[in-house]
Amino acid sequence: MILPFLAVIAGFYIYPIANVLWLSVVEPEPGLGNYAALFDTESLRRIILTTIRICVVTTFFSVLFGYTIAYAMVHMDQRKQNLMLALVLVSFWISILVRTFSWLMLLGHNGLLNNGLQAIGVINEPIAFVRNELGVLIGMIHYMIPYAVLPLLVNMRNLDMRVMRASQNLGATGTQTFLRVYLPMTIPGIVASTILVFILSLGFYVTPAILGGGKVLMIAEYISVQILITLKWGTAAMLATLMLFGVLGMLYVMSRFMKLSAVFGGGR
Amino acid sequence: MDKQFLKESVQQGAVAFKAGKMDRRAFLTLCAMAGVAVSAVARGDAHAAANQIILWNWGGSSEVCHGQYIAEPFTESTGIGVGFDTSGPLQGKIKAMVDSGSVTADVCDADAFDAIALGDSGHLEPIDYSVVDKAKVLDGFAWEYGVSIIFYGYAFMYDTEAYGDNPPNSWADFFNTAEFPGKRSLYKWANGSLEGALLADGVSKDALYPLDLDRAIAKVKTIKEDSLYWGSGSEAHSMIVNGEVSMGMVWQNRGKAIEDDTDGRYKLVMNEALAMPGAYIVPRGNPAGRDAVMKFIQTAQDPKAQLGLLDCLGMTPTNPTAFGMIPEGQKAYAITSAMNIDKVVYNDPVWWGANSEKAVNAFLEAIS
Known part of the structure; x- marks a missing residue:
């Protein structure tokens, strides 16, 4: 009974991926030339570094904000908790395009915030919040926060709260209890949401393209240009392969800390 | 999709x-x-x-x-x-x-x-x-x-309120941020932007091709701090209409719509427009x-x-x-009207067909 589905996966999923791997070593000529370019092309290295830098910053702030939100949620009564979860999920479900353009309207040159600040006389010239790296980071962090919240929430809900009471009973202050008992117990959640957010950030395309004003070039957009415009499919396939194995490696690390099914919303 | x-x-x-x-x-x-x-x-x-x-x-x-x-x-x-x-x-x-x-x-x-x-x-x-x-x-x-x-083309539009009596009229003016201060927007995938840069740098219309890529890139970098880059016509349109730039490169066929949308505040310059077949x-x-x-x-x-x-x-x-x-x-906006046909510069598709990979990647590297 499972066999036809396996065939579907093999045909529509594994075959194209294998094809990409294959392209990365045969286009434009057989050999490892595309991979060698990584070492002797400065621009490729810079694009990869930009991508990693943006993803690290995005991940740090998303997990920080996500942790705060999840922490607040588990300490609220059920009704407020449901309300907050609903709010997180609503932003989770809104299309990335809509959210990106909303930032443009809010923070743009003639946006709500700049116009407001000018109207009350705080600033004379609009502040450049978007069309630069700052804009990309704002858009990406905002998009990623729900992804950081959900694994942390799962983790925090499953903690045995009696341990915290025991800690206080033994004379620890609130801060001590948090830093020495609560925080260590949430490390699996932190690792899971960190890796999840980092992996998803790597593939960002729309947000940098729109909020970056053309000056923030990340791997995903570069791959798209190489496929659609410059026809350097070998380079594109090489970068895609690199990302694929990078992501698989990180998933492997994550699987050591947490059941993958729990992270991706399966049973707890 | x-x-x-x-x-x-x-x-x-x-x-x-x-x-x-x-x-x-x-x-x-x-x-x-x-x-x-x-x-x-x-x-x-x-x-x-x-x-x-x-x-x-x-x-x-x-x-x-x-x-x-x-x-x-x-x-x-x-x-x-x-x-x-x-x-x-x-x-x-x-x-x-x-x-x-x-x-x-x-x-x-x-x-x-x-x-x-x-x-x-x-x-x-x-x-x-x-x-x-x-x-x-x-x-x-x-x-x-x-x-x-x-034909379509790459031309630029400028803010009439910013430049008043001394409006820009060439790519040299477009790239001259000292005399014409303000933000610029250019096409993200090199086409038109490279030609505009070379014309601004003093290359004559007839000697444009083959493009001197290094020279063009160097010129583009001189206004990098003041530039935004667009990837679609609607993006170019909104950068101007929202007042994000004082001079913006556009696909010339959008010129009329932008002039209408800004009540004539932004004006299209067809001199040295790059005609794209x-x-x-x-x-x-x-x-x-x-x-x-x-x-x-x-x-x-x-x-x-x-x-x-x-x-x-x-x-x-x-x-x-x-x-x-x-x-x-339409005469003021059309590339091949009697008004404009002698002012435009024709793109060389043979050069671009053979060199677009090199040109696009060099441009992306320069602006990112």
Whole structure:
């Protein structure tokens, strides 16, 4: 009974991926030339570094904000908790395009915030919040926060709260209890949401393209240009392969800390 | 995207069904999956898909405009229908389509440099000049694997309130942020931006090609701190309308709309505009066959069709007979009007066809 589905996966999923791997070593000529370019092309290295830098910053702030939100949620009564979860999920479900353009309207040159600040006389010239790296980071962090919240929430809900009471009973202050008992117990959640957010950030395309004003070039957009415009499919396939194995490696690390099914919303 | 995929599946299915390669039940299942009403199929809408020219263009109002000014007269004279794929025929997509062996488009509203690059790599059908008329194209804009139907161009617009009595009038002014302070916007994928930079740097119109890439990139970098870069026409449009830039490069056919949207605050400069020949190209092994598609291209050469596209899309005719017929209100914006034809600089698609990879990547590297 499972066999036809396996065939579907093999045909529509594994075959194209294998094809990409294959392209990365045969286009434009057989050999490892595309991979060698990584070492002797400065621009490729810079694009990869930009991508990693943006993803690290995005991940740090998303997990920080996500942790705060999840922490607040588990300490609220059920009704407020449901309300907050609903709010997180609503932003989770809104299309990335809509959210990106909303930032443009809010923070743009003639946006709500700049116009407001000018109207009350705080600033004379609009502040450049978007069309630069700052804009990309704002858009990406905002998009990623729900992804950081959900694994942390799962983790925090499953903690045995009696341990915290025991800690206080033994004379620890609130801060001590948090830093020495609560925080260590949430490390699996932190690792899971960190890796999840980092992996998803790597593939960002729309947000940098729109909020970056053309000056923030990340791997995903570069791959798209190489496929659609410059026809350097070998380079594109090489970068895609690199990302694929990078992501698989990180998933492997994550699987050591947490059941993958729990992270991706399966049973707890 | 999904809708497009389903539409194509049904069209493919209709072709297979007609050719007897797919049975009725399988075809109807496919239609049901794609959400096409069986009654529509019974009426023959999907059948018709098998008997038509598919024009692959860039969406927006182009579907309506191409429909009204090329497709309607074509269907009237030949009885062959016209369908649209509005997903944008980028070079990579055309190559992938031909390589995969399932060609679903007959003619692409592409760039001339695509005709050169993809013609050289064997992905296109040659143009049949016994049907398509070389005399109906400005000299030098009919190639073996593509023929120019329209010109569009890279020009720039400036903020009349920022520059008052001393308005910018050349690429040299555009790149001169000392005398003309303010933000600029340029096209992200190098075309036009490189030529503008070289003209600003003092290269003469006639000595532009082959482009001196290093020199152009160096010039682009001089205004990098003051520049934004756009990837789509609507992005270029909004950067100007929202006041993000004081001077913005645009596709010239948007000039009139932007002047209207800003109540004339921003003005188009056509001096040294870079004229880009668009080209109709035919993917190799197109489903409707060579004869039908060549007749379609012939229809698009008609001055009436080209003037219609000018009115509807702002795209400028390439048929010299049409140049003198450009209406008064369009003369200031059209590339080949008597007013502008001596001021524009023509893009060299042969250079771009051979060098676009190098140029685009060098440009991206410089701006990011």
